[in-house]
Amino acid sequence: MDLVKVGVVGCGTVGSGVVEILLKNGDLIEKRTGKKIELSLVADRNVEKVKKLDVPENIIVDDGFKVVDSDVDVVVELIGGVTVAKEIVLKSLKNGKHVVSANKALFASYGKELFEEAKRNGVSIRFEASVGGGIPVIKALNEGLVANRIEKILGIINGTANFILTKMTENLLPFKAALQIAKDRGYAEADPSFDINGIDAAHKIAILSSIACGRWITVDDVYVKGIRDITPFDIEFANEFGYRIKLLAVAKFENGTIEVRVHPAFLPKSHILSSVDGVFNACLIEGDFVGPTLYYGMGAGKEPTASAVVADIADIASSRGSSVPAQLLYQESQIFIKNPEDFVSSFYLRFTAVDKPGVLSKISGILAKYGISIKMAFQKNVGFNGGVPVVMTTHDASFKTVRRAVEEIDNLDVILNPTFLCMIEE
Known part of the structure; x- marks a missing residue:
């Protein structure tokens, strides 16, 4: 029976989960894979923390590079970030070791470089846990949907933002109150910027769209807008007219172009x-032959993410010596990234105006000037940020056109605050 030696670098939330699975379910994994997967080294600066996991002291080290320079077959990088983590991964690949990681930021920023290094050295990188926690969405794209041209990806892929929007929807809470509940329950970090500003989801959709189109998409290619500006009024309006607001990650492929975006959307x-x-x-993935397919589950957390990491280790153990999976990632397809100005969508617009006659006609006049057709208009005589809210939804228009119209509207003397606009994803 083949022996596969594994070294874990980083024993935080996910790393400790990986260690626990390998120690507890090692026999089960061996029966299912036909390979003995041995936890050979665990690296963390806090050695005492690792000892509490019942890890044998003789396999605990305080430096991740000791794992990289050892005789392990697989290095599991779980320290996060894109500096030391990149050094760990690159050196592991150059040393001929397979790599498993949950590091979405690393792959969204440096994926092309890392996969080329893996290919040169004939080793594998597995990264299922980088998107969707325990949901096997990367495996679905790499394997289950390999016969399809992917036409669309729609994802709710940040649990923190989704929890906040859920609380706002259920209780009509202000954003800050819902964020505080997320922090109190441990769903939001002390600094939740990456989650609520859409950066975390942007890393993930960059990875998914790279696999889907065969060209590396980086986080810089993604249009990103967060959820800070959503108010209970927007939630209430959406609900009244048959919508819910979600932080949506979108990738659409058409005629040799791809648009990649993360933003609040009316669904x-x-x-x-x-x-x-x-x-x-x-994650809803649509292929040209299979049609729409849905992948759902816990997108984060110790156990689901650790489960995905160990599944990647088992995949490597079952196919040792194979090169990097997902051959799509090697191609530099002639796929062009669409400028956000060229996005076409219907829009929700919320203006904050003074309470006086003629406001609606001034706004609609400017929209008409730019050729933007109004689908619905609504004014509510309630206090809102020092004025009254005027809400409109539009028929399809380009993002560029809508933004230009909004800039002109915001310069009107009857408009008190910057206008909030949100795409509608029908």
Whole structure:
């Protein structure tokens, strides 16, 4: 029976989960893979923390590079970040070791470089846990949907933002109050910027779209907008007119172009992703032959993410000596990234105006000037940020056109605050 030696670098939340699975379910994994997977080294600066996991003291080290320079077959990088983690991964690959990682930021920023290094050295990188926690969405793209041209990816892939929006929807809470609940329950970090500003989801959709189109998409290619500006009024309006607001990650492929974006979106209540609540994630992937497919589950957390990491280790153990998976990642397809100005969508617009006659006609006049057709207009005589809210939804228009119109509207003397605009994903 082949022996596969594993070294874990980083024993935080996910790393400790990986260690626990390998120690507890090692026999089960061996029966299912036909390979003995041995936890050979665990590296963490806090050695005492690792000892509490019942890890034998003789395999605990305080420096990740000691794992890289050892005789392990697989290095599991779980320290996060894109500096030391990149050094760990690159040196592991150059040393001929397979790598497993959950590091979405690393792959979204340096994936092309890392995979080329892996290919040169004939080793594998597995990264299922970088997107969707325990949901096997990367494996679905790499394997299950390999016969399809991917036409669309829609994802709710940040549990923190989804939890906040769920609380805002259920209780009409202000953003800050819902964020505090997320922090109190451990779903949001002390500094939640990456989650609420959409950066975390942007890393993930960059990875998924790279696999789907055969060209490396980096986080810099993704249009990103967070959820800070959403108010209970927007939630209430959306609900009244048959929508829910979600932080949506989108990749659409058409005629040799790809548009990649992360932003709050109005989704019809009838849309399958509208019912994804709390910290759950879901990813809807549409292929030209298979049609729409849905992947749903816990998108983060110790156990689900550790489960995905160990599954990657088992995959490597079962196919040792194989090169990097996902041959799509080697191609430099003639795929062009669409400028956000060219995105076409219907829009929700919320203006904050003075309470006087003629406001609606001034706004609609400017929209008409730019050829933007109004689908619905609504004014509510309630206090809102020092004025009254005026809400409109539009028919399809280019992002560029809508933004220009909004800039002109915001310069009107009857408009008190910057306008909030949100795409509607029908």
